[in-house]
Amino acid sequence: MRAPRMHLAALLMAALPAAAAPPPDFAHQIAPIVYRACAPCHRPGGTAPFALLTYADVSKRVAQIAAVTRTRYMPPWLPEPSSVSFEGERRLTDEEIRAFADWAAAGAPEGSARDALLPPQLPSDWQLGTPDLVLEAPAALDVPAVGPDLYWNFVLKPNRSATAYVRAMEVRPGGGPGLVHHANLLVDRIGSSHNREIAPGKGFGGMDLEIMRSPFDPPGNFLFWKPGSVFHQEPDGFAWRLDPGDELVLNVHLRPTGKLEKLKPLVGLYFTDQRQTRYPLLVQL
Incomplete structure (x- = not known):
């Protein structure tokens, strides 16, 4: 009778549910x-x-x-999820x-x-290290506590004496969380954007800069910041040119946060000795 009992025990064990993970x-x-x-x-x-x-x-x-x-x-x-992967x-x-x-x-x-991982050592300053050139908005913008979304353009003057090639850029928009929705950095090859300022160094309002019918250069369509942006170097050959007389325009989309805020953004530029050999093309849909 021992064998049947052993078979019965084995069957009962097999019928038991597996232990939950x-x-x-x-x-x-x-x-x-x-x-x-x-x-x-x-x-x-x-x-x-x-x-x-x-x-x-x-x-x-x-x-x-x-x-x-x-x-x-x-x-x-x-x-959307697809077979295409993106950096970052x-x-x-x-x-x-x-x-x-x-x-x-x-x-x-x-x-x-x-067993826990240590929290990551995240940079408290510039993500890419100390920039070769830091451009600061000449004057702070007063952002009201309430009201509609605001679009503002800060004109930055690099004042270069010779052409430089920019391998990376980093934007530090400033302001509290939620104030800046996104920002785009545009390259003005004519250096005339300052003529649109409401006063010297104060910048000017507006979202539509008429990029397609203006001196703004295509590289400016690929230079942007949004919350959570991870800055990186341009791919080999895509360092963009910064000439003497060029102006940069930081176009910022702002959302009032319920309190008065001042905004005075910074832009850091990182140079390279490698000249530009590949050029972006803007296709507007």
């Missing part, structure tokens, strides 16, 4: 995602309104994070989104603090 925890599954996709903006001095660098930071917002990642509202990434892509995978949902459902367990 443990829920994700912060130390092992959540922290790596947060540090890659969230922390570059959600840090002290960043463009986001709060930091996400520690377990305490993240766990107290677990429901909110699960909701905004489920809808792909965060992290902000507009291109921050789209979460389906598995990462599910990890946030499962973590929230499990009550946001921390896991072993000894």
Whole structure:
């Protein structure tokens, strides 16, 4: 009778459900995602309104994070999923989104603090290091607390005595979180933009700069900033030319935040000895 009993025990064990996988925890599954996709903006001095660098930071917002990642509202990434990959892509995978949902459902367990990654060492100043040339808006713009969106153009004068080639640029728009929606840097080859200023150094308003019918150069259509931007060098051969007499126009889209603010942006330029050999082409659709 021993053999049948052993067979019966084996059948009963086989019928038992498999042990459920443990829920994700912060130390092992959540922290790596947060540090890659969230922390570059959600840090002290960043463009986001709060930091996400520690377990305490993240766990107290677990429901909110699960909701905004489920809808792909965060992290902000507009291109639809496809076979094309982009440099600096921050789209979460389906598995990462599910990890946030499962973590929230499990009550946001921390896991072993000894196993957790250290928060990333993010730059508090210029992302690309000290620029070769820093251009500051000559005068601050007073942004009202309430009202419609505002578009403003700051005219920057590099005052170059010789042609330089710019391998990278970085924009530090200033202002509080949410004030600057995005900014574009335009290259004026004629150096006449200052003639449109409301007063010397004060800049001028407006969104439509008539780029296609003006002296603005095509490289300016590829130089932009938005919250969360990761700055990088131009590809080989695409360093853009900065000639004596050129002016740069920083076109900024502003959204009042409920309090009076002053905006005085900075633009950092990084030079290279390599001349431009490849040229962008603007196709307007």
